Amino acid sequence: MRSIVLGPLLRLVPVGLVALSIQRVVFAAHPVFHDVKLQFVLALVVAAGAGGGADRGAVAGFVLGLMYDISGNTPLGLMALAYGLGGMTAGYVHSFTPDPQWWLASIFAFFGAAVGEAAIPVAEVITGENGWLTSEVKWTIPIVAGFAALMCPLLMPVGRWMMGVKRKKWKAMLE
């Protein structure tokens, strides 16, 4: 219990509050191409996943998604589910290499963010909130995913620190 409180959660919540404020104040007010709002919190989630692995990505997505739900109008758990899936997908980069290069992490962040953003309208349809699974998604998903991929190299150190992951130090094997 002590390790949970003093571990990732203690860092996740304050970092999440700052990220959420940036999302609400800066990115929500300035939509870009096709009126798509860039998703800073999702970018942080997939960066945490790419830096820490699938399970850590899922937990980061769950906690930050819950904060997103609580601060807004979405049903509690909806964004948590979508972001959890996004973080988990990005974290699968660790199945290929334990210490991914920045470009490889960015590629997985792209797919993670795409899965996370696409999961929102799908989850809304499942929970009975129809109307968002439209052709506009074809613009929303690649733009949001592209932004997450660009931000990944910058946000990955924050994500690693947030999830309490230390960068692996390789040592030569002793004879």
Added chain:
Amino acid sequence: MFSSLSRRRVILLVVLTCVLLITLDKRGNPVIDRTRGVFARIIQPFDTATRAISLPIERAWNGVTNYDDVERENEALRDQIEHMKGNDVEARSAVLEYRELLKLNQLTSKFQFDTVAAQVVGESPSNFQNTVEINVGSRQGVAVGMPVTDGAGLIGRITKVFPTRSIVLLLTDPEFSIQAQVLTADDAPTGTSSPTESTTLSGIPISDLTSSTTSTSTTTTTRPLPEGLEPLPTTTVAGQPGATTPAQSTTTSTTTPEVVRETGLLEGQGADKPMLLRFVDTNSSNSNVKVGAIVDTAGGNSGLAPQGIPIGIITKVERQTGSSASRVEVTPNASLKRLNFVAVVLYVPNQDAVGK
């Protein structure tokens, strides 16, 4: 934390918790509502700090990049205001007459309800929600379901209320729907329209006649001359030498248009898309509803807003093959992307209607 749990267990735990929370929140849970209220207070200083940092940067950027556009827009708006001053006087007198009539007939309207002025302080951070946040809440008497308007008309309704702020679901959100009415002037020449004025004029050029009268329909008849009679004197149109018009007998009649009221359900279709109007009587859209007709709230016991709040204008009526109903699109009056000051109408709708 992670070492003690396997990857599959962590993921399964996350998914199950999410499903449980969605179910609890969808059914309405006071604990979750209270948590939202507490979190709103926690995040407020973070929002204020972020705004304090980002606003000067944003203003400087806008000053550099958008100065010319803003100046041009300002000039256009000044012109528009001058044009609208005339309409405003006319509209005010119409509103006063309308209130008098409502009072005489003991009918309810939007004018009976107080409003609370509010400012939009935030937009939905998600791409899949059309909401805005305003800076009034339960302390100012705001409750869930109340309609919100701006100067141009209805913008949405309150869906969540906290002590000092509220969330407004905009009318373009797919979750939004409201009872609406369409008022159209049935000015087609039918048997029901009665002529109220009929005059016969002769010896006046047609061009003068049509420009000097304000009638809705003009009939021009040229009688054949009887045998042995001299032709009638002709008049010359000023400024057009040689252009002559024979004396004519002209009948002018003015008809009073009949106002037709059709009710239906207006639904949002997502941001940047017009709203969709479904009529109670599916034949309505084929007969009376026309492009340009005004749409406003219908009111009534099951209505989410009092009668008479303007919503928008019909911009498209599309006939559908294989169906008696047409697809009627309504564009909102309010500019939902540029909301700043709004008013919450303190009208508590029927809670069953809010639930829907």
